[in-house]
Amino acid sequence: xxxxxxxxxxxxxxxxxxxxxxxxxxxxxxxxxxxxxxxxxxxxxxxxxxxxxxxxxxxxxxxxxxxxxxxxxxxxxxxxxxxxxxxxxxxxxxxxxxxxxxxxxxxxxxxxxxxxxxxxxxxxxxxxxxxxxxxxxxxxxxxxxxxxxxxxxxxxxxxxxxxxxxxxxxxxxxxxxxxxxxxxxxxxxxxxxxxxxxxxxxxxxxxxxxxxxxxxxxxxxxxxxxxxxxxxxxxxxxxxx
Amino acid sequence: xxxxxxxxxxxxxxxxxxxxxxxxxxxxxxxxxxxxxxxxxxxxxxxxxxxxxxxxxxxxxxxxxxxxxxxxxxxxxxxxxxxxxxxxxxxxxx
Amino acid sequence: xxxxxxxxxxxxxxxxxxxxxxxxxxxxxxxxxxxxxxxxxxxxxxxxxxxxxxxxxxxxxxxxxxxxxxxxxxxxxxxxxxxxxxxxxxxxxxxxxxxxxxxxxxxxxxxxxxxxxxxxxxxxxxxxxxxxxxxxxxxxxxxxxxxxxxxxxxxxxxxxxxxxxxxxxxxxxxxxxxxxxxxxxxxxxxxxxxxxxxxxxxxxxxxxxxxxxxxxxxxxxxxxxxxxxxxxxxxxxxxxxxxxxxxxxxxxxxxxxxxxxxxxxxxxxxxxxxxxxxxxxxxxxxxxxxxxxxxxxxxxxxxxxxxxxxxxxxxxxxxxxxxxxx
Numbered sequence: 331x332x333x334x335x336x337x338x339x340x341x342x343x344x345x346x347x348x349x350x351x352x353x354x355x356x357x358x359x360x361x362x363x364x365x366x367x368x369x370x371x372x373x374x375x376x377x378x379x380x381x382x383x384x385x386x387x388x389x390x391x392x393x394x395x396x397x398x399x400x401x402x403x404x405x406x407x408x409x410x411x412x413x414x415x416x417x418x419x420x421x422x423x424x425x426x427x428x429x430x431x432x433x434x435x436x437x438x439x440x441x442x443x444x445x446x447x448x449x450x451x452x453x454x455x456x457x458x459x460x461x462x463x464x465x466x467x468x469x470x471x472x473x474x475x476x477x478x479x480x481x482x483x484x485x486x487x488x489x490x491x492x493x494x495x496x497x498x499x500x501x502x503x504x505x506x507x508x509x510x511x512x513x514x515x516x517x518x519x520x521x522x523x524x525x526x527x528x529x530x531x532x533x534x535x536x537x538x539x540x541x542x543x544x545x546x547x548x549x550x551x552x553x554x555x556x557x558x559x560x561x562x563x564x565x566x567x568x569x570x571x
Numbered sequence: 572x573x574x575x576x577x578x579x580x581x582x583x584x585x586x587x588x589x590x591x592x593x594x595x596x597x598x599x600x601x602x603x604x605x606x607x608x609x610x611x612x613x614x615x616x617x618x619x620x621x622x623x624x625x626x627x628x629x630x631x632x633x634x635x636x637x638x639x640x641x642x643x644x645x646x647x648x649x650x651x652x653x654x655x656x657x658x659x660x661x662x663x664x665x
Numbered sequence: 666x667x668x669x670x671x672x673x674x675x676x677x678x679x680x681x682x683x684x685x686x687x688x689x690x691x692x693x694x695x696x697x698x699x700x701x702x703x704x705x706x707x708x709x710x711x712x713x714x715x716x717x718x719x720x721x722x723x724x725x726x727x728x729x730x731x732x733x734x735x736x737x738x739x740x741x742x743x744x745x746x747x748x749x750x751x752x753x754x755x756x757x758x759x760x761x762x763x764x765x766x767x768x769x770x771x772x773x774x775x776x777x778x779x780x781x782x783x784x785x786x787x788x789x790x791x792x793x794x795x796x797x798x799x800x801x802x803x804x805x806x807x808x809x810x811x812x813x814x815x816x817x818x819x820x821x822x823x824x825x826x827x828x829x830x831x832x833x834x835x836x837x838x839x840x841x842x843x844x845x846x847x848x849x850x851x852x853x854x855x856x857x858x859x860x861x862x863x864x865x866x867x868x869x870x871x872x873x874x875x876x877x878x879x880x881x882x883x884x885x886x887x888x889x890x891x892x893x894x895x896x897x898x899x900x901x902x903x904x905x906x907x908x909x910x911x912x913x914x915x916x917x918x919x920x921x922x923x924x925x926x927x928x929x930x931x932x933x934x935x936x937x938x939x940x941x942x943x944x945x946x947x948x949x950x951x952x953x954x955x956x957x958x959x960x961x962x963x964x965x966x967x968x969x970x971x972x973x974x975x976x977x978x979x980x981x982x983x984x985x986x987x988x989x990x991x
Contacts, residue, residue, distance in 0.1 A: 336775040349735060352747050356964070360576065361724070361758045362597055362608035368751035369611050372744060379740050396739045420973045449684020466607050473600070476983065477976025484972065555735075562796055563736035569854050571738035571796075574978050575772050578765060596762040597826070599770060600977030601984065612755055616835070635701045 333446075335408070336390045336503030339399070339544060340530075342409035345399055346552070347430060348374030349559060350417055359420055370427060373459040380452045400563035404553045405546040410502070412495035414543075414552045421481070421488040425469040428491065428525065429461035433499045436517035440509035444537035449507050468525045473498060475529025483521060493534050498541035578627040579605040581612075583619035591623050599624075692893050697823040700766035700955015708892055709767050712822050714783075715894060716764040721778045721785035723757035725959050730794035730802060738796060745842050746799060752839070756832045763824040779964045781951065788871050790953030797850055797857075797864035805865075805872040808910060812902045813876070818934060821893035844913065851917045858918075862922050865914065866922045873937070874945045876903040882942075907935045 351371035382395035413430060417423045440461055441453035458545040460485035499518070524532060542548065547560050562571065581616040582591035594613050599605035605624040613619070633641055649655050658665055680688075688705055691698070696706040698704055728748045737743035761771045788806055793799070814836070817829040850861040862897075872952035877883055878898040915923050925938030948956070 333940055345740075352734045352743070355722075355734055355747060355750050355756070356727040357966040357969075359966070359973035360598065361761070362599060362604075362612060363970075363973075364727075364754045365615075365751055365758070366607065366611040367748055368754070369615070371747055372751070375740060382740070399740055400738070419971065435671070462610075467752055469603055469607065472602075473977050473980040477980045478972065480972050481976030481979075505885060525927075550714075558735050562734050566854060566856055569738075569857055571742055571853075575770060576974055595759055596765065597758060600974070601981040604977060615751075615755065616936075621837055624945055635699070635703070649898060 331389075332503075332505040333507055335386055336505045336508050337381050337385035337388065339408040339410075339503050341385060341398070342407050342507075343413050343430070344374045344378035344381065344540065346374050346407070346409045346555070347413035347426070348372075349555060350413065350415075351423070352426070353417055363420075367423070370463055370466075373456075373463070377452065377456050377459070380455075384448050384452070393447040396563070400560045404556055406547055407492045407548065407552060407556070408493070408502070408544055408546060408553075409548075410498040411540050411542040411549060412492065414548060414555065415492065415495060416532065416551055418488065418491070419484055420470070421474050421484040424474070424490045424492060424553050425485070425492055427463055428471055429469035429499065430524075431460045431467060432447060433517045435460040435464050435513055435521075436514050437509055437511070440514070442511075444507050446507035468521075471531070472529045475526075475531045481553045482530065485529065489531055491532055494537050494540040498543055501541055502544040523543035531547060576600055577658075579609075580606075580627050581609045582623040582625070583609075583613055584621035585618060586620050591621065595607060598626060614630045673873070689891070692821050692891075696821075697826065697891075698821055699823045707888070707912040709892070710958050711889060711894060713764055713767050713824065714824055715889075716760055716767075717774045717777065718782055718785055720757045720760035720764060720774065721783055722758060722789065723753045723964060724778075725785045726787045726806075727753045727757075728959055728962055729789055729791070729955075730799060732793050733796060733799050736796070738864050739801075742799075742846070749803070749842055752835050756828075756835070759828040759831055761826075763822075766824045770798070774965060775963075777959060779967065781960065784949060785951060787945065787948040788868075788875050788876060789959060790948050790956045791867065791871050792955050794867070795860050795864060797847070797860040798862065798868070800843050800846030800850060801868040803839055803841075804847055804913070805843075805910065806870050806875070807836060807839040807843060808907050809872045809875045811836060812906045812909075816896045816902065819893070825894075833977070847917055847919075849863035851919065861917065862919050865919050869922050870940065870944075871948075872938055873903060873907070874942075876906070878942065878945075904934055907937055911935055949951055 334454060348371045351367050351374065351378065354367040355364065355371070378396050378399070382398045385395045386395060386398060412426060415422070415426055438453040438457035441449055442457065444450045450550055471485065473479040476482070500515050503511060522533075525531075540549075562569075575601070578596055579599055580596050581594050581597045583594050584591045596636055597605065598613055599608050602624060606622055609622045614622070682829070684703075685705060689797075698708075713776070727750050730746060730753075734743065734747050734750060737746050761774060764774060765771060770970070774783065778785065793802065811833070814829050818826055818833055818970045820829065847861055847864075850857040880886060880898045880900045883899055886895065886898065890898070913919055913927070923938045925936070927936055929936050930965050951957075
């Protein structure tokens with residue numbers, strides 16, 4: 331079941347982050363970014379679907395992608411805490427996206443050569459999406475970090491706020507079919523270093539890293555998000571939508 | 572800050588072999604953001620393989636009031652067209 | 666989309682008779698008018714107002730459906746709804762671009778929306794109360810919009826017509842997306858079917874109002890028709906919509922909430938009951954249940970995003986200065 335568990339971790343990361351981004355729809359700083367954030371969300375939720383579908387197949391209990399997304403409780407969700415962080419302002423949203431994409435892009439790159447053809451297939455599509463997320467989020471971090479006094483302060487505040495959460499990206503999911511998460515860290519750090527230098531951002535002093543997500547130990551925000559997301563499936567059990 | 576985000580014109584090449592074609596405009600602070608926005612706004616349905624963005628203010632346009640003097644003089648230069656010349660059918664395709 | 670004819674447009678012109686006649690001759694010859702062409706001030710003003718209203722309708726129109734993106738009941742529905750609402754943002758953007766060719770800026774138009782000076786389609790001042798409303802909005806509101814927009818693809822103003830062609834091509838999935846939601850609900854549980862009927866009950870009349878006042882009461886329609894900014898009358902489009910939609914409701918097994926609705930064999934068309942125009946004008950003028958919240962949400966997004974837009978401009982200026990110094 332190592333593969334099932336690793337797929338659920340990955341799928342939950344994508345769905346939770348995609349859901350968070352979809353909350354922006356209609357509220358972005360400018361119309362152009364409204365479309366960009368929606369594209370991010372569509373990519374992530376699309377990948378989540380593929381991962382849930384495969385997880386369900388691996389599990390072999392006849393569950394569907396929607397059963398996995400809509401009928402598990404917060405303690406059964408295995409996403410890392412970073413992706414469930416509330417959107418905050420545009421700086422927080424872009425930094426969260428940047429941290430995630432800086433991990434996923436090299437992760438999928440490595441997964442391209444997975445012996446598991448389904449995973450290699452998902453990676454083939456996702457690696458391109460993540461390369462774009464990484465670039466676009468990076469562009470914004472540079473502009474906000476090196477923009478106005480206010481934007482620089484907000485960007486640095488986002489760095490401090492998300493500091494306890496990035497490390498968890500490198501934990502979880504040991505299985506042969508997927509790349510080793512810990513091995514991605516050097517590539518991630520290299521991306522962060524380049525963008526932070528250009529954005530004039532300071533890397534904060536180490537803090538205690540929060541990392542209960544892979545054990546289903548979340549902060550309180552996930553439960554609220556799921557009660558919103560799962561409302562209809564819970565209100566009318568068994569209905570077809 | 573009273574400045575407004577500049578306007579850009581967007582040109583897309585639908586596929587290699589075709590020319591870039593004007594598709595619309597958008598607002599962005601600089602060329603990198605303009606290219607990203609053009610990608611997100613104008614290629615959501617596989618509309619393109621290449622994008623150009625140009626600041627709208629950088630485009631010089633001909634004056635429609637002078638359309639007559641600009642374009643009408645070409646009208647009677649029929650000797651520029653192949654059908655002006657009479658070649659017997661026996662010569663074959665030319 | 667969702668333009669509903671002109672609300673208070675002023676299309677008076679002061680140009681000479683010769684100029685106006687020459688312009689009208691171009692219109693009558695089905696020539697397209699392009700941005701740099703000479704045009705009557707009234708034509709320009711009417712277009713700015715209409716395209717602006719249309720753009721605002723797309724942007725405000727993101728909100729009622731946006732209200733359900735996070736609660737969509739399956740991953741497939743979530744993606745479809747998000748893609749649809751995103752499209753509406755794109756359509757707003759195309760339309761603002763078309764209006765900008767007439768010498769108005771997006772910032773000016775945005776300000777007019779926020780101050781209440783510019784209107785948008787009043788359908789969006791009704792609340793989206795249940796998941797079935799996502800079906801009803803796609804089916805009825807987009808259905809009504811398509812009637813209008815297909816006609817506008819032949820509008821005399823080139824940039825507007827081109828934007829409409831793009832919008833119509835993209836919107837072809839919107840109505841089907843909505844109708845499929847209705848179909849699924851109507852073949853589902855009793856609660857689901859009730860939800861669908863309730864949504865139809867609430868959106869039917871506002872959808873009919875989207876076409877604007879009856880022809881006789883539509884103050885500026887005549888000039889707009891003459892200039893081919895508008896190509897069909899409000900009533901003609903409304904009738905077309907009803908004729909197309911009633912059989913679709915029957916297929917779903919739902920009842921159209923109009924006891925006076927009946928087929929007129931002679932006309933080959935449906936006759937409908939009286940539309941409550943008092944309600945229409947009340948909502949247009951700001952007293953729908955959602956008017957204040959909708960505009961407030963747009964203002965919040967704009968104001969909360971000001972620092973982001975300023976930062977991007979400041980960064981661009983810094984970079985330009987750096988390049989110049991090198």
